[in-house]
Amino acid sequence: KQTLLPLLKEEVSSFIFPCKPAVQRPERQHMVMELLRCIPLLLFLLFVCGLDHFIFTVLSVIQNHSFIEYSYQASHHLSVNVMGTSLMAQLLRGTIGALNTSFESEMETSNLVCLPRPTGMTRQQYLNTCLPLGLLALLCLAQVYPFRLRRAIAAFYFPKREKARVLFLYNKLLRQRKNFLHLQRARVARQARQPPELGTVLLRWCRRHWPWLRRCLRQKCTLCGSAETPQHQPCPNPECFALYCESCW
Template sequence: MDDKDEFESETLIVNEKFQSIRDEIVLQYGYDRFEPSGRANSTQDQFAAKTVLQCDRVVNQGIQRCADWFSSRWEACLEAIPVPVINHILCIPMKFHFLCDVMRVMTPWCREHIPVEGNFGQLFDQLNSSVEQLSREFITELSVQEHEEQAVLDGALPADNFTQAVKRSFNDLTAAMEQVFNVLQLLLSFTFITMFTQAIGYLRSYMRDVNFDNTYITTYFRQIDARRRRAGKRFLLPLKKSEKKEFIYPWSLKIHAEELQQVTSGLFQVMFVSLLSVILLAVDFSLFHVLDIVSRHTISQFNLTSSHQVDFRVDGDTIMGRLLRTMVSAFNSSSSLDVTSDNSVCVSPPSAVSSDVYISCACCVALLLLFSCLQVYSNRLRRVIAAFYHPKREKKRVLFLYNLQIQRRISSADSKHTTSRGQKRRTVFQQLVRCWRRLC
């Protein structure tokens, strides 16, 4: 549609240029406005007749201008010589305006040298009718058909179908991943419930089982021991080396054997996360190098160059030559095309993972390791919180622990004393046996 409008606009431009040329020719040869006559006289006769009239008009204008000049000089002479009689006598040559009639000798010469060729009228009529028909009946229809050849492969889809299939697959995968993420977010939003369940379970065990998490040397434990020490009774502190393994000092940084299981499970999680991070970073590093090699060796460049030039030349210095040269010059055109392109945009170089990512991963693993160790000390706070809200229950638990440890120490001392006595008796008997054997 744009090309059709362009052709029609070119036609209008040609018509306008010819109209200006026609007006120029008409005015140059004495026509006020060219109008094809309906009389029998042809255009050639009209141009010849009006050219003759133009010659007469030019000569008459020259004579009139000459007479006007003599009249102006007569008046100027009278003004220069103010004496009434003398000025008429001296200025009498300015009355010789009849000398201007000498210019009439140019009329026969102009008629003999009429600047109109013999076939000018016929060519002008043909050209005029051609331009009018061009402006009224010139219709263009430009039809461009593009045939795209595709390589036929076994099982290959056309470009449009392939693009639609890729888009559909990508949209389906995106929708599935969004659903998975929504489910994960929903599950993560319920993680706080596990905190409540663990707290409730710990409190129930704390209230029901006196042995549950009852291995701490608390302040009340020390007060009981100090009171028994002052009363001269058995006391426990300081603990023996074998007993220290069974108790936990709340303010001690040493990790107890029972707490070591939690640290071990946390370390396994840290190792798993660290291994996963190393694998992902290694895969990313490998992909970066592969894509870098591909981007550096798959860049192709092509250059498209074309040009065309349409140049109509009309030689000659006649009126028709100039007329045709001016009209045909509207069809002159030239264009050039020089396109250089490559596929660098499609194979842009990959971007490597910055060092900040590696530092962030290392910091996350370090924080996870730190939190795994700090979890031991945070779990000790559970007993402190439960004791704050249930102080009587805490005193009973501590008193039970203290008495239980007293009984263990007494039982251990008695068993050691019995064992030592048995060992001594067995030793005397063995000596007697040895002596008897020697005598025998």
């Protein structure tokens, strides 16, 4: 049977390696989608906090600038004088004299009871409000690691299904690699038929006449584009200047 290892550079990006601590490309796409789902919640939270601060500001302005205090003062004096010395005068003086009154009043009132008394949220309260959303974002970032165990759990309970999946993946990669090599061969042949550019010709001339410049003027793999290393293999055809890495070769 044909082996698939080592994987090609183009194939590595489509797989998830459980032992790698870094977030890999397929996981990154899923993680970004989960973070995008948190944006509506973030916008709603910002809207609610902004609305709360706006209402608090309006009520504070009303409380500070709508205070009115009333002050009322009044005085009243009533005096009835009955003149004379007769019996009737004395009787009226004793009866009507009780009406002699003196009254002074002073009243102060305000609309303090009717004014609103807003209480703004503190910084700690705002932080506690945003804390669940922050935890949700952290879960979106950290969920990629527990998700790597899904296949191991499924393989433990359904080993036959896992074997079928591995066989399907093996055949799929073989077909993709066969098509990939066919396309790359056609691309290399098409590039070989085209005349080289001036920069490419100058680079080859410098590398041929000054070999010590090869450390600076390194070529790339014709297929995957990886930088030149001692393991790269040149094309055996002396008229071809193609260079291939170990995996592509």
